[in-house]
Amino acid sequence: MRSGAAAIRAAIIDLDGTMLDTVPDFELALNGMRAELGLAPIGQETITPMVGKGSEKLIRDVLSLDLPQAQVEAQYETAMAAYQRHYLAINGQRATMYEGVTEGLCKLRSLGLRLACVTNKPVAFAQPLLAQKGLTPYFDLMYGGDSLPKKKPDPLPLLQVCSDFDLPPSQVVAIGDSSNDAQAARAAGCFVLTVPYGYNHGRPVHEINSDGIVGTLFDAANLIEAHNSNTN
Numbered sequence: 001m002r003s004g005a006a007a008i009r010a011a012i013i014d015l016d017g018t019m020l021d022t023v024p025d026f027e028l029a030l031n032g033m034r035a036e037l038g039l040a041p042i043g044q045e046t047i048t049p050m051v052g053k054g055s056e057k058l059i060r061d062v063l064s065l066d067l068p069q070a071q072v073e074a075q076y077e078t079a080m081a082a083y084q085r086h087y088l089a090i091n092g093q094r095a096t097m098y099e100g101v102t103e104g105l106c107k108l109r110s111l112g113l114r115l116a117c118v119t120n121k122p123v124a125f126a127q128p129l130l131a132q133k134g135l136t137p138y139f140d141l142m143y144g145g146d147s148l149p150k151k152k153p154d155p156l157p158l159l160q161v162c163s164d165f166d167l168p169p170s171q172v173v174a175i176g177d178s179s180n181d182a183q184a185a186r187a188a189g190c191f192v193l194t195v196p197y198g199y200n201h202g203r204p205v206h207e208i209n210s211d212g213i214v215g216t217l218f219d220a221a222n223l224i225e226a227h228n229s230n231t232n
């Protein structure tokens with residue numbers, strides 16, 4: 001992060017691919033939906049690069065694997081309803097937490113930062129998932145992909161958090177796994193740190209325009225601590 005910049009007072013943390021590996025949940029829910037539509041199951045290697053742009057795009061992309069455009073639109077509503085039903089039934093069953101997540105969140109809180117989770121996952125999936133994994137207490141607030149009129153890569157959810165926390169974006173860092181998170185952060189004027197173990201739409205992580213790659217959320221917290229000790 002830029003030396004001479006102001007201290008970081010809040011962090012906005014992504015969910016899928018950053019705190020939790022949810023691809024095994026997506027696999028169950030998407031294949032449940034596909035079975036209802038008479039489509040063959042798909043594997044995690046196909047699903048992983050599709051995660052991160054929200055449910056609407058995911059369902060269209062998954063249907064487009066087999067169906068021509070007109071058919072995708074004709075089946076979309078049925079597919080979305082089936083997908084939501086399956087996802088809610090298995091939510092969190094196979095998702096696992098990445099290394100360093102709880103340590104990182106604890107440390108960020110101990111540094112006095114306010115924390116928000118901003119995900120493109122629908123809020124009806126994200127809220128129970130955070131609760132089930134014991135992550136809810138770390139966060140002051142959470143916005144899902146359908147909480148506001150626009151989702152990442154639009155800066156709106158990040159700017160909303162800055163306004164909720166009454167902080168300028170220059171004092172807020174976004175931490176995520178994808179170019180989607182980085183684009184939103186850059187457009188909002190927030191710092192951005194990237195974890196290398198997530199999905200990034202199937203692209204190499206070094207292509208992301210970010211202020212640094214951190215191995216874990218705990219490493220991110222240590223970097224922020226060092227940055228703040230140079231500014232206070």
Ligand SMILES: O=C(O)COP(=O)(O)O
Pocket residue numbers: 014015016017051052053054055118119120121122152
């Ligand atoms: O697109 C999704 O469902 C989730 O994406 P995110 O948590 O990485 O923002």
Ligand SMILES: [Mg+2]
Pocket residue numbers: 014015016017018052176177178198
């Ligand atoms: Mg993500």
